[in-house]
Amino acid sequence: MTLKTILISFTTLGVLLLPLSVLAQRVDYDSLRPVWQADSLFWEAYNACDVAGMMQFVAEDFEFYHDRGGLTEDKGVFETGLENGLCAESGYRTRRVAVPNSLVVHPVPGHGAIMEGDHLFYERAPGGQEYLAGKARFTHVWVNQAGQWQMTRVLSYGHTPATTASLPNAAYGPLSEAELQAYTGEYESANTGKVTISLSENGLVLSSPRFEFTLHPQAPHQFALPDRPVVFQFEADSEGNILGFVVQENGLEQDRLVKQK
Numbered sequence: 001m002t003l004k005t006i007l008i009s010f011t012t013l014g015v016l017l018l019p020l021s022v023l024a025q026r027v028d029y030d031s032l033r034p035v036w037q038a039d040s041l042f043w044e045a046y047n048a049c050d051v052a053g054m055m056q057f058v059a060e061d062f063e064f065y066h067d068r069g070g071l072t073e074d075k076g077v078f079e080t081g082l083e084n085g086l087c088a089e090s091g092y093r094t095r096r097v098a099v100p101n102s103l104v105v106h107p108v109p110g111h112g113a114i115m116e117g118d119h120l121f122y123e124r125a126p127g128g129q130e131y132l133a134g135k136a137r138f139t140h141v142w143v144n145q146a147g148q149w150q151m152t153r154v155l156s157y158g159h160t161p162a163t164t165a166s167l168p169n170a171a172y173g174p175l176s177e178a179e180l181q182a183y184t185g186e187y188e189s190a191n192t193g194k195v196t197i198s199l200s201e202n203g204l205v206l207s208s209p210r211f212e213f214t215l216h217p218q219a220p221h222q223f224a225l226p227d228r229p230v231v232f233q234f235e236a237d238s239e240g241n242i243l244g245f246v247v248q249e250n251g252l253e254q255d256r257l258v259k260q261k
Helices: 003-013 029-047 051-055 075-086 177-181
Strands: 058-066 070-072 093-098 104-108 112-124 131-145 148-161 185-189 193-200 203-208 211-219 222-224 230-236 242-249 252-259
Touching: 029 051, 029 093, 029 104, 029 112, 029 131, 029 148, 051 075, 058 075, 070 075, 177 193, 185 242
Parallel strands: 058 148
Antiparallel strands: 058 070, 093 112, 104 112, 112 131, 131 148, 185 193, 185 252, 193 203, 203 211, 211 222, 222 230, 230 242, 242 252
16 A cells, blocks of 8 residues: 555545544545544634634533533633633643544534544743643534534543653654754655655645645654554654655555655
């Protein structure tokens, strides 16, 4: 299997990279794509402390169950809590990062979908450095409300302290622009053909004329797709120059691409 096969099936067929629990239910990935997109936009707004952006994805009958903070049953109370707490103008910020390969979406026929997974939280005090503060599990119930996917129930639990060293398979970072720059360039294999890795506002982007994906740092010289079991392991020489990368799916090598320039 080639990188092209893996990524094209992800974008068009939507079958190869689906979790087994979803495949067993014979679910068309296209029907779940809006849930992934809504989830991504919600957390993008969360990391930017864009409260209005977050609330677009929160239903009127929203309920939030938190194993530390208790139950919040009102959307307005949840919004006020964000404005006066997490996103207050104090300079304190929290950044959420999904743990690669932990996210799964289960369809709920006739209702919506359930998303579950693990995530990490980084914190930064005013004038301080960002640090990895904790990890937790989550379960979100998503419902299509007149064309808008929104969360009706959120469960946040299993909160524990975390360090990068204790999470070898979790996202780590962020990496500096100079560190990311080392991975940019053109790569090629006989099976996949040519792909390009470039920098964007969101980090590294792997692209070809037929697909484009953001790669998330997972370990030294290792990146991943956050919601699929695909890992990109870069190889370097003794001086740290990147020579190429290996594509792994579910722990098995699928292709090996060599850096051209």
